[in-house]
Amino acid sequence: MRSLLDIILTPDFAFSAIRVTTPLLFAALGALISDRAGAANIGLEGIMLMAALAGVVFSAYTQSALIGLLGAILIGLLTASMLAYFTLKLKTDVILGGIALNFFANGGTIFVLYYLTGDKGTSASLASMVLPNIHIPVIRNIPILGEIVSGHNVLTYIAILSAIGVWYVLEKTALGLRIRSVGENENAAKSVGVNVMKIRYIALALSGVFAGMGGAFLSMGYVSWFSRGMSAGRGWIALAAEAMGRGTVLGTTLSSVLFGVADALSNTLQLLNIPAELIRILPYVATVVGLLAYAIRETNKRKAKG
Amino acid sequence: MxxxxxxxxxxxxxxxxxxxxxxxxxxxxxxxxxxxxxxxxxxxxxxxxxxxxxxxxxxxxxxxxxxxxxxxxxxxxxxxxxxxxxxxxxxxxxxxxxxxxxxxxxxxxxxxxxxxxxxxxxxxxxxxxxxxxxxxxxxxxxxxxxxxxxxxxxxxxxxxxxxxxxxxxxxxxxxxxxxxxxxxxxxxxxxxxxxxxxxxxxxxxxxxxxxxxxxxxxxxxxxxxxxxxxxxxxxxxxxGRNVVLKYDKSKSEAGKAVLNVKGVSCKGAEGKELLKDIQFTANKGKILGIAGVEGNGQRELINVITGGRRNYDGEVLFNDKNIRSMNVKALRKSGMSYIPEDRMTQGVAASAAISENLAANRYESQEIKSGILMDVKKLSKLANKLVEDYDIVCKSIAQKVESLSGGNIQKVVVARECSIEPDILIAEQPTRGVDVGAAEIIHKEILKLRDRGAAVLLVSADLSEAMELSDALLVMYEGEFVAYIDNPSETTEEELGLYMLGVKKQSREEIRRAVNEF
Missing domain, CATH: 3.40.50.300 (P-loop containing nucleotide triphosphate hydrolases)
Structure with missing residues (x-):
């Protein structure tokens, strides 16, 4: 037990928690903005996976990390737009559309990977690039704090800025007001001439952009290659984080951090003498516990209401 | 020009x-x-x-x-x-x-x-x-x-x-x-x-x-x-025809008390008191009206009585049995009928046929069954009879309920609930958003049911309906009764309005007349 605390109460652990929170936060922001517009995007998992592959492929062929990132974002945007087109224009059920997208991503990424490299597992043979880490001047030299907040991947900082940006858009701008109105009372929005479909389109496209950045982080920051199924349920965990955060930016961010900590813990505990399989389920146990706590509270609220 | x-x-x-x-x-x-x-x-x-x-x-x-x-x-x-x-x-x-x-x-x-x-x-x-x-x-x-x-x-x-x-x-x-x-x-x-x-x-x-x-x-x-x-x-x-705006209402004698609500109170999620010490008795052969601006506890009260809400203080006796131990099915079996306020979500299964909706409260009875299977012939006989009796305008009983107009959908609900001869009918806003013609039919059916000896609890925000139909009228304001009026047709809408908005309130003794001791 002693050694466990020793591991957790270190700057290294906090640093690693922030690192693993990054993709969760991106995906959770994607879940948040689409959910607030009333068109929950459950295809985040698949979008992240495709974007992760796109980042590797684009950067490998152009030898530019930036183009890799843009490629990942573009693929995220396109797949989310495709989902939007199917569900908004062609009226497919949004849940079915999302599930289809996830399956498509699962098989499609392996197919593309095999086609390009002859390997069905990882992109190790592609010389892909990674996105740089940023060392923040002044702060990097502060003991402990510097060790925790400085030196992260550029996308980690973008994720934090994105969270602030999403909050700002939702709370302060006309677009945000419209997104929220469409999500809460579609008819009210329609009655004053708000184009409901357009707003949902924008929200889904934005969720694709965020998931795209989350995917890029996985293959161009967290590790430097693509491997099959590497989104590993993060798209689903993000949906849980958004639900637990009750659709608020702050709540969603905090829930993402909670899941990130659980994830980091599972990484760290592997150093101890605990079976790896047991440890790997930690983030998922945290998800279930989180959702359970949320459900119990909601049920109690409903009960009190009668 | x-x-x-x-x-x-x-x-x-x-x-x-x-x-x-x-x-x-x-x-x-x-x-x-x-x-x-x-x-x-x-x-x-x-x-x-x-x-x-x-x-x-x-x-x-x-x-x-x-x-x-x-x-x-x-x-x-x-x-x-x-x-x-x-x-x-x-x-x-x-x-x-x-x-x-x-x-x-x-x-x-x-x-x-x-x-x-x-x-x-x-x-x-x-x-x-x-x-x-x-x-x-x-x-x-x-x-x-x-x-x-x-x-x-x-x-x-x-x-x-x-x-x-x-x-x-x-x-x-x-x-x-x-x-x-x-x-x-x-x-x-x-x-x-x-x-x-x-x-x-x-x-x-x-x-x-x-x-x-x-x-x-x-x-x-x-x-x-x-x-x-x-x-x-x-x-x-x-x-396109004459509508009776006043009903010939015969006098009716109060029969046995079927519903006895004793000191029911409950609180909402934020600790707000939704119902405060509600007491009344509903007797056979009488229509007891509950008037009030919506959102003053009527829905919660009906929820308690119809078994939808368990979390309350006090007790409700239905035919001398405490309803706390009864589920909705048991309540209905012992003679409770309910016309809910929201007909589309609670009143009907919108995409089911008219006949299926009409039979929804008697699917276990031999009225529409032979042995353990449903008898389509019995079902259509029953449905056709009800469609005729209650003047439901439709092409066929196989038509989906949602394709009917609001008034006719409500008639389906009323037909189903009144035709099983209940001990009590709980009617919640029975003619909300229904046209004059359909409202007249519904009102007449409720009166007929009363004359056949059932108790009726009528919750209505429509004052003329509450005054016209009720034999006695309670007014609800902020979760409690503020008036008991024993001759509703002789009071005025203005008078009721004052009670409904909480401007006037009767004394405790006057309101207590809604309870008959026995």
Whole structure:
């Protein structure tokens, strides 16, 4: 037990928690903005996976990390737009559309990977690039704090800025007001001439952009290659984080951090003498516990209401 | 040139599913008048208004706006033309403030931010001009119904509406709020606005409107000067037959007490008291009315009685058995019938057939079964009989309930609940949004049920219904009874209004008369 605390109460652990929170936060922001517009995007998992592959492929062929990132974002945007087109224009059920997208991503990424490299597992043979880490001047030299907040991947900082940006858009701008109105009372929005479909389109496209950045982080920051199924349920965990955060930016961010900590813990505990399989389920146990706590509270609220 | 701002000529609307909502609708709207459009449910009023507000396109016919032919493609176009609509079900976002609701879609901006200072200023000015004052910072979910309606009217005015369409604006208001609304509408009229007023309530049409256009089964039956026609003339034109507005109600003797509510209290999520020490007895052969502005605890009380809510203090005895230990099925088995307020979600299975809905409360009985299987012959015999008895207008009993008009859907519910000869019928807003003709049938069935010896608990926000039908009337305000009136037909709406708004309150002893000790 002693050694466990020793591991957790270190700057290294906090640093690693922030690192693993990054993709969760991106995906959770994607879940948040689409959910607030009333068109929950459950295809985040698949979008992240495709974007992760796109980042590797684009950067490998152009030898530019930036183009890799843009490629990942573009693929995220396109797949989310495709989902939007199917569900908004062609009226497919949004849940079915999302599930289809996830399956498509699962098989499609392996197919593309095999086609390009002859390997069905990882992109190790592609010389892909990674996105740089940023060392923040002044702060990097502060003991402990510097060790925790400085030196992260550029996308980690973008994720934090994105969270602030999403909050700002939702709370302060006309677009945000419209997104929220469409999500809460579609008819009210329609009655004053708000184009409901357009707003949902924008929200889904934005969720694709965020998931795209989350995917890029996985293959161009967290590790430097693509491997099959590497989104590993993060798209689903993000949906849980958004639900637990009750659709608020702050709540969603905090829930993402909670899941990130659980994830980091599972990484760290592997150093101890605990079976790896047991440890790997930690983030998922945290998800279930989180959702359970949320459900119990909601049920109690409903009960009190009668 | 005429001073018609808007003219509809031979409008026809056929929906893609083949339903003909408007067959031939024509009317003229003159600038600065208050023009009533009256008609039964399913007569095509809503469709007509949707066409005017650009939510539906007519299949044929012409719309003439200020002398030239126009196409109203969407609501934006209607808003641009200066047409505003106050929907019956408010089109507001509950978690937004008044300001946010008003500026949605036309947000004033400062840089990329919404300029709330300017927005608040605009709304204040508008409110002063029309004497419609609402606190701009309040959340809409915290507003009273009357205030929400003001927000809706202001919303339309803010968008430059010169022609206002009000869809049954008084359906949810108290008599006092209605008065206030009428004062405001007159003020709008004085300011040169034109108002289309849709209503079932002929008295209101008489008191405020200049013109009235009558629509029946998708066809307009002329426009009249309100001053030239009587209420019963309008009503006859609407339904095409005479409607009894007063019922011949025989005296009935109070029988055994079937429902005994003893000191029921309960609290809501935020600790707010929803019901406070509710006590009353419902007797066989009597209609006990509960009047009140909606949201004063009626729904919670009915929820407790019908077994939907377990979390309460006190007790409810139904046929001397405590209902706390009974589930809904047991309650129904021991003789409780229930006409819920929301017919579409609780009253019927919308996509099931009429016959299936009619049999939903007796699916275990041999009435529609042979052995363990359902007997289709018995079912259709029963359904056809009920369709005939209750005058449900439909093509066949296999038709989906959702394809019927509101009034006929309600008749399905009433037929199902009344035909099993219950000990008690709980009727929650039984004629809400139902046309005069259907309401008459429903009222008569409720009276018949009483005469056959059942107890009836009638919850109604419609005062004339509550007064006309009830043998005794309780008034609810903020979760408690504030009055017990033993001769409802002799009291006035104004008197009831004072109780409903909590201005007046009877003494504890007077209210306690609702309980008969035994």
């Amino acid at each position: 005429s001073n018609n701002v808007l003219e509809l000529r031979n409008i026809m609307k056929v929906y893609s599913n083949g339903v003909v909502a408007n067959k031939n609708v024509s009317f003229e709207l003159k600038e600065g008048e208050i023009h009533a459009v009256v008609g039964e449910n399913g007569a095509g009023k809503s469709t007509l208004m949707k066409i005017l507000f650009g939510m539906e396109r007519p299949s044929s016919g012409e719309i003439i706006f200020k002398g030239s032919k126009v196409e109203i493609e969407n609501s934006n176009k209607a808003i641009d033309m200066g047409i505003g609509m106050v929907h019956q079900h408010f089109m507001l976002v509950p978690s937004f403030t008044v300001v946010q609701n008003m500026i949605l879609g036309i947000e004033p901006k400062k840089g990329i931010n919404i300029d709330y200072n300017k927005a608040t200023q605009m709304i204040k000015e508008l409110g002063d001009k029309y004497n419609l004052r609402v606190d701009p910072e309040m959340k809409v979910k915290d507003l009273s119904v009357g205030m929400k309606q003001k927000v809706e009217i202001l919303k339309a005015l803010l968008r430059g509406a010169k022609i206002l369409i009000l869809d049954e604006p008084t359906a949810v208001l108290t008599p006092q709020e209605t008065e206030e609304l009428f004062v405001q509408l007159m003020k709008l009229k004085d300011n040169g606005h034109t108002i289309i007023f849709i209503s079932h309530k002929l008295k209101e049409v008489k008191s405020i409107c200049d013109k009235v256009t009558i629509i029946r089964k998708g066809v307009t039956y002329g426009t009249y000067n309100v001053a030239d026609v009587t209420q019963s003339q309008i009503s006859n034109l609407m339904v």
